[in-house]
């Protein structure tokens with residue numbers, strides 16, 4: 574553990590610790606504030622992260638006084654439906670672990686099965702090791718981790734990746750934190766079939782679906798961050814959109830909201846372009862009106878409206 578790397582054998586140990594001062598000076602307070610401000614809802618998740626932060630702060634203080642000897646196990650599972658904030662929170666967790674000195678660099682490497690498992694014999698081990706090398710000193714986020722395990726196929730190469738992961742999670746836990754994410758029910762089955770993971774993962778955090786009100790607040794926050802806003806009617810239209818969208822296929826919580834807003838901005842731009850006869854002010858350029866929302870096929874009971882408009886990066890995990 575790098576925390577103790579500067580420990581001289583005869584260095585004098587501190588007699589007391591001021592946890593509140595440590596909390597501020599380590600930057601942990603900043604991360605938790607960011608977590609509170611940038612993420613709507615998620616109260617149980619925020620609570621769990623505050624608790625984890627407290628535990629690690631105390632652990633660090635104990636280390637400084639020579640009271641702790643074991644590196645705590647920090648591997649985690651994040652379970653919940655798509656778009657509930659798992660990847661976003663993992664990024665903040667990486668920042669938190671860095672500030673607490675549990676990982677050197679604090680970067681997040683996000684992978685799925687295809688990044689770890691090869692197509693041919695002999696390809697999996699080098700692939701998995703390459704990913705692990707990249708993630709060392711940070712957090713490895715394995716999205717839909719259960720796809721690594723395919724019990725129906727006896728010769729599946731996923732098993733090879735699993736064995737390497739288990740080994741590294743045990744031996745390198747002072748320099749790598751693994752977060753496995755996915756649907757709760759599939760993750761349960763995965764852990765039941767792979768007890769090695771269960772015993773190595775100490776922290777399980779569940780991400781609940783957002784309520785309609787939370788999704789509306791999230792839409793306002795997202796627009797605000799891009800210097801856009803709803804007028805009053807558009808806000809009401811968005812509230813309707815949220816309640817309709819929830820019951821349609823491929824609903825993905827906050828991600829569906831982000832995609833809907835991308836399309837609303839597209840329609841707004843087209844509306845401005847088509848109707849403009851003179852100069853436009855900043856307000857016109859930043860206001861989403863109800864027609865920008867109501868043109869969505871969601872209002873006609875349309876299906877498959879949530880196909881993202883842009884690149885692969887933004888489609889990441891839409892069905893995950």
Ligand SMILES: Nc1ncnc2c1ncn2[C@@H]1O[C@H](COP(=O)(O)OP(=O)(O)O)[C@@H](O)[C@H]1O
Pocket residue numbers: 611612613614615653654655656657658659660661662791794827828831890893
């Ligand atoms: N509570 C929240 N408040 C604001 N934005 C959120 C919240 N949860 C998720 N988002 C946004 O929704 C999108 C999808 O979130 P993400 O973390 O990728 O979900 P997941 O990994 O669970 O599928 C991201 O753009 C993220 O910033």
Ligand SMILES: [Mg+2]
Pocket residue numbers: 656659660716890
């Ligand atoms: Mg994700």
